[in-house]
Amino acid sequence: MKAWLLKDFGLNNLQLGEVPTPTPRAGELLVKVGAVSLNFRDKAIVDGIYEPHLVPKPLIPVSDASGEVVAIGTGVTRFRVGDRVNSTLYSRWIDGAPGPDEPTYCLGMPLPGGLAEYMIIHEESAVRAPGSMTDEEASTLPIAALTAWYSLMDVGNLQPGQTVLVQGTGGVSIFAAKIALAHGAKVIATSSNDANLAKVKSLGVHAGVNYRTNPDWEKQVLELTDGLGADVTIEVAGGDGINKSIAATKVQGVVAQVGFLTGQTSAVNLMPLIFRQTTLRGIAVAPRSSFERMNPFLNKHNIKPVIDHIYPFAEAVKAFEHLARGPFGKVVIKIAD
């Protein structure tokens, strides 16, 4: 089969090659990949800044896929040939709390990912793809949508009428905005540019703050919330900006620490954290059970992903370059018709 192989770190070392089509073992599905979507994690892996000691070489990258089951190993009961499935990032985290070694069982690194004509997914880590979505649409769910859903609903216990703060207009943030709005929450979004703010407002977002032209953006969020702050903040920026997120979040509110776009370390001012009694919660996507709760909600509210661009399989490198420029929503690679 054709597969993109990361032979060493750096986008120039991502090359199209030919490898044997895998055979499903007991409990496994062979999936003909319809589409994959890119996440910042995939780019960070290619760049060698995401757990580089775990990266096998060559690696078939990209965790998030949607496709059709074309063969099954012995003992498979959850799916049949012909079913459309989604991958999940944490292939062994089914429900409850994760085990201590989940990162060693992630698709797209260290396990082979979906940037290939076929991929193996264990039946326990596959989820039925929503019938209302194409493969291109469904491929955006496993990390971006699920992280947003888990942060808001399972961790943030979001209630209708509460306020959510989302940062930037990337994959996680747009899904968080759409899910929060469908749940009856008020949403405030930040962005580096006014054009993106206009676009998120057209999706229903109540207010936008430009974090480039307003370096003290947390004060604007407070003004927009009667001085109280957001109930749940989806933190994707990382770095020292976390102090602004704590300031922009309500007393006893939740900051879901999802991302690290500006840095993987942070100097947290403890006194505001203590006085505001903020719950600062690290997020590492979610278990399969959360995915299975999310999909009916997406179907019920007819929530579709915002896809910035769909690239053909041969142009995977261009898709990664697009991700590096900062997409509005998701970047998708179509693999099969």
Ligand SMILES: NC(=O)c1ccc[n+]([C@@H]2O[C@H](COP(=O)([O-])OP(=O)(O)OC[C@H]3O[C@@H](n4cnc5c(N)ncnc54)[C@H](OP(=O)(O)O)[C@@H]3O)[C@@H](O)[C@H]2O)c1
């Ligand atoms: N922990 C987890 O489970 C998990 C899951 C998913 C993602 N993540 C992480 O979350 C982050 C976002 O992921 P993603 O897939 O949504 O990324 P993405 O689609 O690449 O989105 C990036 C967007 O973030 C915005 N941004 C960049 N710098 C920012 C800053 N300083 N402050 C606020 N917004 C900023 C930009 O929007 P504007 O151009 O509009 O400003 C940019 O388009 C990444 O660090 C990713 O690794 C973690």
